[in-house]
Amino acid sequence: MVFDLLPRIGLKPKDYLLKILLPAIIISIVLTIIGIVFFKGFILYLYLLLPIIILSSAIIYPYIVLDSQKNKINERLHIFITKFGTLSITDLNRKDLLKILSEETEELGELAKESNKLYVLTDKWGRSLAEACRFLSQRTPSSEFADFLDRLAYALDSGEELKEFLIKEQDIVMDDYAAFYKRWLYSLDMYKELYVSAMTSVAFFLAFSILVPFLLPYDFVFMATISLFTFFGIELLILIIIKNSIIFDRLWHTGEKPTDTDKKLKKWLIISIILTIILLSFLIWTKFIIGLSPFCRIPYMILIALGFTPLAIVGIITSKEENKVKRKEFVFPDFLRSLGDSVSAKGGGMVESLEYLSNHDFGPLTENIKRLYKRLALNIDSNKSWRFFGYESCSYLIQLFSDIFSRCIYFGGDPKIAANIISNNFRKIVQLRKSKYQTVQQFIGIIYGLGGGLALALFASLGVAKMINEIYSSLSIPETVVQILHVIPIQSSGLLEYIIFGTLIVYSAISGILIKILDGGHKYAALLHFVIILWICAIVAYVTKLLVSQVLGASVPIY
16 A cells, blocks of 8 residues: 555655645646636547646655665665675774764765664664664665665674674675666666657657648648757656666766866866857858858858867867776776785785885876875875875775775774775676676667667658649649648748757757766766767768758759
């Protein structure tokens, strides 16, 4: 039942009835009355879908929230088990350990709330940790987390030490996370099919809207405008669906203060925008206002794509920085394992070990290691030094796991054990990310191909529409036939073409954003994909227009 789920999502039955279900019922009734009064026939049935959707959403709201909480728990399991395992080998008692986990809301999300429940049960209600785990396992929405709590309860009841259990549990929970991650990768294939199907349907709809004014009394520009907004809405809807379905797996750091790399990227973003504004304004002015040769002979599709090309500068630089961050993540486990072994062998000499390791080559991470050594050598604040190390690496994973390592050492943990736990889990996450990047690359190829296909379909349909328009305009058609056939005014054909190309620009922009949402990278890199897709659309559109005008014999200029 719906009401049985409310305590699990932290919602009181009274709040659910008064704030969600009752308003949905009232709105649905009002919309139904409005529909019955003002609409009839097919339009009425179509309109009545709106109150049905609103009421259904209110009814299934607890299920939606529960599923969302489950995914939010599963997507942070790797962070939780690593932090829990490393902190368990310190001098902290169980209550302090749970309190620390409950305060990590930014890194653990829903798992911080679950940890807070365990803390309240043990600290406020006087329950043992085993009883609290068993109680929470029956109420948490994640089956993976519930299984972990049950295993923890059994281990504690049998007298096993918490840290021994958590060290052995690392591989089990990481395997659960890997299975969850791979299920999400498989779901990306479904999103590929969804995206291809949606874009194919939209391309057919757009092509049909170009030709339908020959059969129905609608203006071509009006139909093209409606199609543009429909296309924008569908693209935005798909973007929202995919964004809300992907798991949390970001690449870039989350530091409050911008690093040198962030400042460099922002500088290049400003330069790229200024160059784009200058170049695009110059090209539009020379072609459409003063007609300066040779710019006036450049096809407007190529001209627009050329005007937006400077945006690729910041996109290329950002992509290079992303690749550098990925290489840093690849060598970070080796660095941390070497550091843990060295510190353990030297009996706690962190600064001496870092001085020794800073002379070794760890690729792009070497410079960050040298800065870390210099900060720790000042002996001011070791936690801040490690935090700056994570920020300056620009990697969210390095930022997160280096902070876990530093806190473990701060609370008296064994650096060798902590480094082994973190490096093993880190390596598994990096391997999973490789599979994700490969899947995203396939998705990028599909998006690029759909851009060319969309341009081909739209401009081929436009060429056919222009040919039919010229044929009708050159014939003496009886008045009765004129009432059936609707001929596009020649002065609106150019505007119609610009609207269609505007659709391709919208597709390029949203697709660039979608790609960066999928791979979790820096948002500035979306500009590179935007420019590439726009160039593909522009070239295909121009070539299609050229071929259609020659094959069908249309006398419309090709630029």
